[in-house]
Amino acid sequence: MRRSREGYEIYPVADAIGGISPTAHDNAMQRMIQAxxxxxxxxxxxxxxxxxxxxxxxxxxxxxxxxxFPKLQEIRAQN
Structure with missing residues (x-):
């Protein structure tokens, strides 16, 4: 794992962040992973x-x- 310039390890919480669209979210996550x-x-x-x-x-x-956990199942069932 690479560290930030300040020496931190970065762990973005993928299901707690979002973008203006799923595509924006996925692209942002890919940029963070590449970094x-x-x-x-x-x-x-x-x-x-x-x-x-x-x-x-x-x-x-x-x-x-x-x-x-029940709420997550409910949300997944709606999609």
Missing amino acids: GAQPVNAISLVAELQRDWGRARADELRSILRWY
């Missing part, structure tokens, strides 16, 4: 940030995920 970025999705980002599911506030994230 060395490693796309991730929102769930993988959340899992990385949470790390310890035994923490006191982990249930707050669980409640979001309990909403997210």
Whole structure:
């Protein structure tokens, strides 16, 4: 993986960003990948940030995920 000029690794959250059209989004993602970025999705980002599911506030994230997965299936079924 290449790093930014400042030394950061770049992980754009592919399903949390958009463009004015699917084509614009896809082209932007391809430019980032060509520059060395490693796309991730929102769930993988959340899992990385949470790390310890035994923490006191982990249930707050669980409640979001309990909403997210059925909603995602609903959205996919509409497309």
